[in-house]
Structure formats: C-alpha cells, structure tokens
Amino acid sequence: MKVAVLYGGTSKEREVSLSTGKGMIKALEELNHDVLAIDFNPSQLDALLTQLKDVDLVFIGLHGKQGEDGTVQGLLDLLDIPYVGSGVLSSSLAMDKTRAKQVFAMHNIPVAKSETYHFKETRFKVIDHVKKHFDTPFVVKPNQEGSTLGLTVVESWEQLNDAIQLAFTHDSDIIVETYVQGRELTVAVLGNYGDEQSLPVIEIVPKSKYYDYESKYAEGGSEHIVPAEIDEELTMEIQNYAKLAHQSLGCETYSRVDFILNEQLEPIILEVNTLPGMTPTSLYPDAAAAVDLSYVEMIQLFIDLTLEKYN
Incomplete structure (x- = not known):
C-alpha cells in the first residue's frame, strides 16, 4: 500500500510529533509499505494535496492543535482518503x-470538579x-492543549495570577480543576466499533513531583508499571471506564484514556487522547507489548482495523 504519514506540524507538541512520526515511518517500512513521509504544514495545503494524490491510507502522527483536533481529519474526509484513528x-x-x-459525566464516569473561564472575562472576576x-x-x-503544556498546579494563592496568564497564552478558554492526589494510570483502547477492548492498565511513576512534559518525554523521566499493581476488580472497573469513555466520544480504532486513582481508590478520568504518543518512551506501545504486540505488529493491526472499517 502507499501510506502517507503526517507528522511534525506546527503545534507546540511538534517535537513529540516528529518522534511519533519517525516510529510510524520505520514500522511501515519494515512492513514493506510504500511510505510517504510528510512534515505537515497547514500553510502549504496545495503541496499537500499534490502529495496525497494516489495515497491509499494516511497515518496521522500529529499531536495538539491542527492535527489532533479534527481539522486534518476533516480535510482527509473531504478528499475521501482513508485514515487511521478517530473522525x-x-x-x-x-x-x-x-x-x-x-x-x-453524562455517562457516569467520575470527573474532578472544574470550572471553565473565557479570556473575555476580566482577570479580577476569574x-x-x-x-x-x-x-x-x-x-x-x-x-485545548496536550502534554501538560500551559498547566500549573497552584499550591498557593500567589501563583494564581501567573497560572491564569500562562494558560491563556495557550487557549482562549481555561479550566480550573480540583487537584486530585493519587496515582497516574492510563489505559489503551483498541478495536472497531462494538468490538473495542481495553489493554492492561499502566501506572506511571514520574521521577519529578508531577507528571509534567519532561516526565512524559525525557528518557527515564518516568517509570511505567505494566500491568499496574491494583486488584482485579479495580482493574476491570478502570478498563470499563476507559472503553466507555472511548465509545461515548465516538472514538475509532485506538485511543488512550488517562486517570488519577485517588486516595479512596476511586478512578477519576482526566482525558481521552485520540492520537496518543508513539515515541520510544510512549505508553501505548508499552500497553501493546503487554499483550505480545510488537510496535510493528501494532501498526499493522491499526491498518487492518482501518481497512475493515472502510470496507
């Protein structure tokens, strides 16, 4: 197959996306596909349309805005080009x-208390x-941002003004949310509609105080415990929440769902990642490995699921 990989991009997660793209490209080449690597730039759409001519399938290795937010997916839908992942x-x-x-919340998946504020509201009012x-x-x-960019854990009121200012540099809306003390967990979800499965729960133990950008992507920034050391009943509960979250948003083929397990052993959902990282230190490949799927086999499975969906 002629397979294009869109990676890089112009978001603040570009460096992570470059690493994700390289992993995808290497795996696709090992599978003997004809790979077209495209460092995506939304200002060069004419060139992109030419490059995508006669492509059989697209892998989206982008993260953040103009990639993970549905814009690229909409373009590919208009071009009637199949792509891997959610719509x-x-x-x-x-x-x-x-x-x-x-x-x-509508599906009774536990969430942390939060409020959303728009940039037009005065700083004093917020x-x-x-x-x-x-x-x-x-x-x-x-x-709307990923990889903890623009995020501050406010421990004293003196931090609040700067935290708000920082968050507004990334988006026109910000969220203030109760900080949930507990263990960082994540669940990879895999499969087509009605046949999704949750892979083993992973616990993330960051080397720093919080699971920040460096903990996520720096070599040795965090330890991944697969499977997480929690009992079977709690494991099933978290896996069921992950699958339900994936389904309730209408996600397709694969996603990764992040939780905090609080001190009362209640899983609180943080977010669903429709294009989770696929770098050498990423969590999704670790979850796949736990069910004996190598990185290359995982990529081929994504292709098989996508072709099944489109046919």
Whole structure:
C-alpha cells in the first residue's frame, strides 16, 4: 500500500510529533509499505494535496492543535482518503476538555470538579470566582492543549495570577480543576466499533513531583508499571471506564484514556487522547507489548482495523 504519514506540524507538541512520526515511518517500512513521509504544514495545503494524490491510507502522527483536533481529519474526509484513528467529531470533542468532561459525566464516569473561564472575562472576576469555589491545591490549564503544556498546579494563592496568564497564552478558554492526589494510570483502547477492548492498565511513576512534559518525554523521566499493581476488580472497573469513555466520544480504532486513582481508590478520568504518543518512551506501545504486540505488529493491526472499517 502507499501510506502517507503526517507528522511534525506546527503545534507546540511538534517535537513529540516528529518522534511519533519517525516510529510510524520505520514500522511501515519494515512492513514493506510504500511510505510517504510528510512534515505537515497547514500553510502549504496545495503541496499537500499534490502529495496525497494516489495515497491509499494516511497515518496521522500529529499531536495538539491542527492535527489532533479534527481539522486534518476533516480535510482527509473531504478528499475521501482513508485514515487511521478517530473522525472529526470525536477528535474535536476529546481535544475540548470542557465538552469531553460533560460527556463523561453524562455517562457516569467520575470527573474532578472544574470550572471553565473565557479570556473575555476580566482577570479580577476569574480570580475572585476561583477563590470562592476552590481550595488549594488546584490545577489551571488550557481547555485545548496536550502534554501538560500551559498547566500549573497552584499550591498557593500567589501563583494564581501567573497560572491564569500562562494558560491563556495557550487557549482562549481555561479550566480550573480540583487537584486530585493519587496515582497516574492510563489505559489503551483498541478495536472497531462494538468490538473495542481495553489493554492492561499502566501506572506511571514520574521521577519529578508531577507528571509534567519532561516526565512524559525525557528518557527515564518516568517509570511505567505494566500491568499496574491494583486488584482485579479495580482493574476491570478502570478498563470499563476507559472503553466507555472511548465509545461515548465516538472514538475509532485506538485511543488512550488517562486517570488519577485517588486516595479512596476511586478512578477519576482526566482525558481521552485520540492520537496518543508513539515515541520510544510512549505508553501505548508499552500497553501493546503487554499483550505480545510488537510496535510493528501494532501498526499493522491499526491498518487492518482501518481497512475493515472502510470496507
């Protein structure tokens, strides 16, 4: 097959996307596909349309805005080119943390208490409202951003103004959310509609205090425990929540669902990643390996599931 890989891009997660793309490209070449590697730039759409001519399938190795948010998926839909992963609506919903949390709550998936603020609200009004409705520690983060970019864990009120300012540099809407103390867990979901399965739960143990950008992507920044050391009943509960979250947003083929397991052993959902990282230190390949799927076999399975969906 002639397979294009869109990677790189122009979002603030470009460096991660470059690594994800390289992993995908290497695996596809090992599978003897005719691989077209495209460093995606939305300002060069004419060149992109020419490159995508006669392509059989597209892997989207992009992260963040203009890649993970449904925009590229919409373009490929217009061009009638099959692609691996979730469609426009589910990609957009998953990227919009406020709307995603509303969907999760509708399906009785536990979420942390949160409020969303728009940039047109005055800083004084936002600070005043936060002080009335939240106790420290709490999290301030952009509504649509990944990899913890623009996120601050506010432990003292002196941090609040800077945290709000930082989050607004990334997005026009920000979320203030109760900080949930606990263990970082994630679940990879795999399969086509009605036949999805949750892979083993992974616990992430960051080397720093919080699971920040460096912990996610730096070599040795965190330890992945696969499977997580939790009992069978709790494992099944978390896996079921992950599958339900994936389905409730309408995700397709694969996703990764992040949780915090609080001190009362209640799983609180954080977000669904429709295009999770596929770098050498990424969690999704680790989950696949736990069910005896190598990286290359995982990529081929994504292709098989996608062709099954389109046929």
